[in-house]
Amino acid sequence: MKVYKTLVGCMVGCVGIVGVAVAEDGPHDKAIKARQSMFQLYSYSMGILGGMAKGKIEYNADIAAEMASNLDAAANLGQSTFWPAGSDNSNAENATTRALPALWETYPAVVEKGDDLKTATAALAANAGNGLDALKSSMGDVGKSCKGCHDKFRAKKK
Ligand code: HEC
16 A cells, blocks of 8 residues: 555656756746746745834734835845846746836836835834834835835736
8 A cells, every 4th residue: 555655656747857957047047036036035025024114913012013124125136137038928938927028128217216225124124113194104115115016017917
């Protein structure tokens, strides 16, 4: 019985391994994954802060300050290797990405959008721990800067 289970396990497992071996990674997949992980951090922080601002999560000054400081730190990460030429969504070799070619074609317009975010997250980091109203007053600009960049440089979800 043990042998049988092992065999079934191997059949399932081996098919998986063959599948991975066949699907070769594209040349920019690591950079794509790195930048998407950065955005996941943005999103995680904003989820908690937004939840507090909307009253869905109880306001906690320490957590709000920590989340805003994390977001500000993430917004200030060095990104010079995150966006190699050819890592846009028109290149079929790439892992799934929603980065539009416009990001490279209109460079450095995207840098301005990144700077807008940094300005907004610095204000948020200074205010988030000073009460719910202070948090709320700084959330709008952050949200606007996320959207401002996505509207221009991120493809809509399919
Ligand atoms: C300077 C431009 C810019 C700013 C500012 C920006 N984004 Fe993005 N965002 C992008 C681009 C481009 C992508 C697509 C990246 C890809 O798929 O390779 C993206 C993707 C994402 C994703 C999907 C990540 C994944 O796993 O595929 C999330 C979530 C996200 N952004 C959240 C945010 C939030 C929240 C903010 C604001 C706090 C923000 N972004 C600010 C440009 C920006």
